[in-house]
Every structure is written in C-alpha cells, then in structure tokens.
Amino acid sequence: MNMNRMTALTLRIGMTLGIAIMIIGLVLDAMSMGQDVLFAGVLILIASPFLGIIVTTVALISSGDRKWSLVAIILIAIISIGVILSW
Amino acid sequence: MCGLMFLGCGAGVIGSLFGLGGGIIFVPILTLVFGLAPAEAVAVSLIGIIAGSVGASTVYVDKGLSNVRLGLLLEITTATGAIIGALIATIMEDWMLLLLMALIVIYSAIRMIINPERIVEPSDDAEGMMVFEYPGDSGTVRYEVQNVKGGMALCTLAGMASSMTGIGGGAIKVPLMNIYMRIPIRAVSATSSYMIGITAFSGAITYLLAGQVLLDYAAFVAIGSFIGAFAGIAISRKISAKHLRKYFSIVLFFMAGMVLLQVGGVI
Numbered sequence: 001m002n003m004n005r006m007t008a009l010t011l012r013i014g015m016t017l018g019i020a021i022m023i024i025g026l027v028l029d030a031m032s033m034g035q036d037v038l039f040a041g042v043l044i045l046i047a048s049p050f051l052g053i054i055v056t057t058v059a060l061i062s063s064g065d066r067k068w069s070l071v072a073i074i075l076i077a078i079i080s081i082g083v084i085l086s087w
Numbered sequence: 088m089c090g091l092m093f094l095g096c097g098a099g100v101i102g103s104l105f106g107l108g109g110g111i112i113f114v115p116i117l118t119l120v121f122g123l124a125p126a127e128a129v130a131v132s133l134i135g136i137i138a139g140s141v142g143a144s145t146v147y148v149d150k151g152l153s154n155v156r157l158g159l160l161l162e163i164t165t166a167t168g169a170i171i172g173a174l175i176a177t178i179m180e181d182w183m184l185l186l187l188m189a190l191i192v193i194y195s196a197i198r199m200i201i202n203p204e205r206i207v208e209p210s211d212d213a214e215g216m217m218v219f220e221y222p223g224d225s226g227t228v229r230y231e232v233q234n235v236k237g238g239m240a241l242c243t244l245a246g247m248a249s250s251m252t253g254i255g256g257g258a259i260k261v262p263l264m265n266i267y268m269r270i271p272i273r274a275v276s277a278t279s280s281y282m283i284g285i286t287a288f289s290g291a292i293t294y295l296l297a298g299q300v301l302l303d304y305a306a307f308v309a310i311g312s313f314i315g316a317f318a319g320i321a322i323s324r325k326i327s328a329k330h331l332r333k334y335f336s337i338v339l340f341f342m343a344g345m346v347l348l349q350v351g352g353v354i
Contacts, residue, residue: 004149004153007144007148007155008146011141011148015142022310025306042302046295049140049144052285068159074163075162075163078163081170082169082289
C-alpha cells in the first residue's frame with residue numbers, strides 16, 4: 001500500500017470528522033449544550049497527526065522497509081514518553 | 088468570533104506556505120487582543136497549528152511534496168529535545184532564552200537571503216536511504232540530503248528551544264533543512280508543515296486532557312486555520328521557490344521583532 005496516500009487519507013478523515021463535529025458542537029454550544037461535542041471534535045483533530053504516524057508505520061512495515069519502520073516506531077515511543085511525562 | 092477565525096486563517100497560511108507554526112505571533116495576539124491567559128493562549132495556538140498542519144498535509148503528503156520519512160526522523164530528535172527542554176526550562180531566565188532565540192532567528196533569516204539554494208543532485212542510478220524526490224513545477228526533482236547527523240543534532244536544540252520559549256520549531260528547522268541539509272525549499276516547507284502538527288501534538292493533548300482548552304475559541308481558530316491552510320497551498324503554487332525563500336526571511340525578521348518586543352517587556 002502507498003504510504004503517502006494512506007497517511008494523507010488518515011489525515012483527511014481526521015480533518016473532516018474533526019471539523020464536522022466541531023461545527024455541530026459550536027451550533028449546540030450556542031444553545032449552551034455543546035461542550036462535550038466540541039471536546040470530541042477537538043480531540044479527533046488533535047489526534048490526527050499521531051494517528052497519521054501509526055498508519056505510516058503500518059504502511060512502512062507492510063512494504064518491508066525495516067530501517068524506516070524502526071524510525072517511525074522510535075518516534076511513536078518518544079512521543080508517548082513525552083505525553084506521559086508532561087501529564 | 089470572526090476575529091478568531093481570521094487569526095486562525097493567518098496561522099494556516101504561514102503554516103502551509105512556510106511550514107512555520109507561528110506561536111510567537113499568535114500567542115501575544117490571543118492574550119492582548121482576546122484577553123486569554125498565557126496558558127489558554129498557548130493551548131489555542133497549538134490547536135490552530137495542528138489544524139493548519141493537518142489541512143496542508145492532506146495535500147502535501149498525498150502529492151509526495153512532504154518528505155514523511157525524513158520528517159519522522161527529524162521529529163525523533165525534535166521531540167527528545169522538547170522533553171529535555173521542558174525538564175530544564177525552570178532553571179534558565181526567560182529573557183535570556185528569548186534573546187538567544189531572536190539572534191538565532193535573525194541569523195537564519197540573513198542566511199536565507201545571502202545563501203543561494205544549493206541542492207545535491209544524486210546521479211540517476213544513485214540509491215540510498217537519503218536520496219529522495221518530489222514532484223516539482225517542471226518534473227520530478229531528486230535530491231540527496233546532506234549532514235543528516237548534524238541536522239538531527241541541531242533539531243534537538245530546536246526542540247529544546249521550542250518547548251522552553253514556544254518558538255523555534257519551524258523558524259529554526261526550515262533554514263536548517265534548506266541551507267545545512269540541502270533540501271529544496273518546496274520540499275522543506277511542505278515537510279515542515281507536516282512536522283509542526285506532530286510537534287504540537289504532545290502539548291495540545293496534555294492541555295486538552297487537563298481541561299485547559301477553551302473549546303469554542305479552539306474550534307473557531309481551528310476552522311479558520313483549515314481555510315488558511317488551503318489558501319496557503321494555493322498561494323504556494325503561484326510563487327516561485329526563490330520568492331518563497333525571500334518572503335520566508337521577511338516573516339523570520341518579523342518573528343524576531345516580536346521576540347525582541349517580548350524581551351523588552353513591550354508585549
């Protein structure tokens with residue numbers, strides 16, 4: 001599978017979902033009940049770059065690209081450590 | 088509301104056009120004009136950066152303009168630097184760091200103006216981990232990345248600087264990749280656009296889960312930032328690589344000015 005294509009597709013899904021849910025959240029928020037929906041929309045948006053890396057990693061592994069798969073896995077580990085430490 | 092979307096739009100444009108996050112420009116505007124507390128402003132700015140990055144990457148990554156592999160590699164040392172920076176941020180005076188950053192950014196801007204772009208074109212049959220290509224204006228452009236280890240080391244410093252001062256992600260890495268690592272500016276800005284979303288992820292998710300994000304502000308900025316990202320892509324198609332480097336330097340000078348204003352206590 002094509003790594004660039006798959007990664008971009010993941011980002012596109014995250015972007016479309018995130019934006020759509022945020023807009024719904026903003027409309028509901030005008031009626032003072034959209035905070036949870038807004039939270040979900042922002043979460044999906046923020047998570048997209050990270051989900052993108054995971055899809056990239058899967059694509060690299062399935063294409064047998066061992067060196068670059070390792071790079072991607074190390075990055076996922078470091079980002080996870082960063083999030084846990086700042087928590 | 089419109090103001091927030093407009094602000095997001097600006098962030099999206101410089102994010103997709105230059106690969107700059109622009110926190111140094113947008114955080115002061117959010118605190119001064121919109122009255123947000125500093126932490127709230129940083130959180131909203133990070134989400135705007137991610138929105139612009141994701142928007143731009145849907146196009147740049149798909150077309151192969153962003154070098155995803157290299158982006159991930161440089162992101163390893165950037166993220167490590169960011170963690171180190173966060174741990175030692177408390178022991179250094181803010182104004183000293185900011186002044187240092189301003190000087191580095193001004194130096195980078197001057198280098199971008201006086202140094203012409205020098206790319207190492209690999210021979211046709213050259214294969215290697217660091218030989219890449221991207222679809223240029225007139226056919227495929229091949230380039231071989233230089234100084235990979237040095238570039239990775241300097242990215243650690245860029246990561247430290249950005250987590251300590253909130254600036255330096257793109258402002259340091261774009262000149263670094265273009266001048267030192269000899270990557271063509273179009274591939275650099277597209278790769279950096281992709282990377283800034285990843286860099287902003289850790290901070291943004293921490294703020295969000297800690298409940299420190301003003302969700303409606305973030306949503307308006309994010310929507311504006313998407314629009315800006317696509318506007319930036321359209322502008323990028325219209326201007327030559329040479330002009331892109333020139334405009335980038337101007338933005339760097341502006342950013343350095345903002346930092347100096349902050350050091351001087353004006354903002």
